[in-house]
Amino acid sequence: MSKLVSENISTLRPYEPGKPIDELERELGISNSIKLASNENPLGPSPKAVEAMQSLLAEAHMYPDGAAFRLREAVSKKFDIPMNEIITGNGSNELLTLAARTFACPGENAVISDYGFVAYKIVLTAANVPFTSVPVQPGFEQDLNALAAACDQNTKLLFLANPNNPTGTYVGRKALENFLKEVPPHVIVVLDEAYVEYADADDYTSGLELRGLRERLLVFRTFSKCYGLGGMRVGFGVGPTELIDYMNRIREPFNVNILAQAAGAAALFDQDFVERTVKANAESMVLFKRALEDMELKYTPSQTNFLLVEMPEADKPLGGAVYQAMLRHGVITRPMAGYGLPNHLRITLGTPAQMERCVGALKAALEEVQ
Ligand SMILES: Cc1ncc(COP(=O)(O)O)c(C=O)c1O
Structure with a gap:
């Protein structure tokens, strides 16, 4: 057999x-x-999110908006990003899976850091994408030069969490800028910013502010941490229209449920x-x-x-x-x-x-x- x-x-x-x-x-x-x-x-959870979900409970018989229009509109307003550069996911974990499944072609590989978020290894292995894991520097600092140098002509994806889980370490603006310029242009850099709201170092900068530095950049965020919505499973990703469009082709049509969509949209403005x-x-x-x-x-x-x-x-x-x-x-x-x-x-x-x-x-x- x-x-x-x-x-x-x-x-x-x-x-x-x-x-x-x-x-x-x-x-x-x-x-x-x-x-x-x-x-x-x-x-x-964010009280505004709870209120938004409560008002929708009686709509549970309806399918969600597959395009998550209101949630993407909220992200668009909050971060001043065109709506067609935004994708929503069943948690940012789903977006990691989508990135691995969408972009890695047979024969291509990925680069990650030692002591990075364990889901990267899982989504890459599940999608049958070989990967290189790069050692960290003392203090668990992610070694950006070594990560960039580990990319070869067959590298399609590089996952980096900033700040990182499980170490809590981060990379500052200057280093991140150099890195985004240094990684070869054919590589899609996935910047995972699940903990961005907590980062208070003077030199911390979100990838959303550095999108001009490279075309192939995806920035993923989640509502699971600071917005208190881990149980709802909702996150979003930002990137060039072409990348977002390809990810949308294999995304499940109703991947974010109606309560989660409304919760995310409300939580974003629960300052x-x-x-x-x-x-x-x-x-x-x-x-x-x-x-x-x-x-x-x-x-x-x-x-x-x-x-x-x-x-x-x-x-x-x-x-x-x-x-x-x-x-x-x-x-x-x-x-x-x-x-x-x-x-x-x-x-x-x-x-x-x-x-x-x-x-x-x-x-x-x-x-x-x-
Ligand atoms: C760095 C990082 N990325 C992504 C995730 C996934 O979060 P979620 O799927 O809940 O959005 C987590 C969850 O712990 C995380 O720590």
Whole structure:
């Protein structure tokens, strides 16, 4: 009999999401757990988005607008971008998949960074696109020169998250400008800006401002983080009409549901909520960093809503054991062994009360495992 699936599918390691609260509580018979594992917004969803969704519940029998006109119109207004340069996705994850499936022709390859977002490897493998992963510099800094140099004449895609998940690192304006000019013109650079709203470094610049520097540039954004809409699955991408048009050809016709479209359009203009979110995040960042320093734990400076935290040195990596012990204390974090960092945890910044609980659980867990 012929093979059931091709090798890229049989060897594919699927995405491992953060553990859901309900699953933990079912497994351990506990309650009042908190989840700091998926970089969700601890303030909940944008209230304007909730209002917009509520007003549409009775329309659930209607198919969504397949072209997501209102949502693209909102993105167009907010960022001053022509509507035909905007595509919407079932989360930005779908846009990553679409990019890999649309553009990579047989024989072509992709370039990514070590310690980049794990979905890049998954979407490329699923689309049977070979890729080169480029080492980072000390401090998990993405090596832009090496990424550009890794592109050959068959490279079609280069994925870069700025700021990056799971490290929280970022690349500044000057370096990004040089990079966008340096990467060969035949390569489509995909700049993934899932955490853009949190980035407050003076020299951070969105790719949306640098679109003039290269033709083949796609910038992806999500409503899952700062806008608090992870459960709705909605994101958008910006790029030249030609690229957007090709991605639209293989996009599912109703990929973003009616509630998600309305939620995204409303959330974009919920400036008060975005400001509250960013302020709360900055406050929790200060609190959590101070607590980690008191515990003499190292972390990577972050431009996002999470911190990559290194466990103390021991005979063997402690990340997995600390993760399990924290679960027993009702605190869900993200183990990093899958990223090749078995002595690290990635911890989302929650409310101050959640961070206090997290620090208590982390201290207890470290005592239990050492
Ligand atoms: C860097 C990065 N890109 C993309 C995504 C996908 O987000 P979504 O599909 O929810 O828009 C995530 C989610 O964690 C992320 O961290």
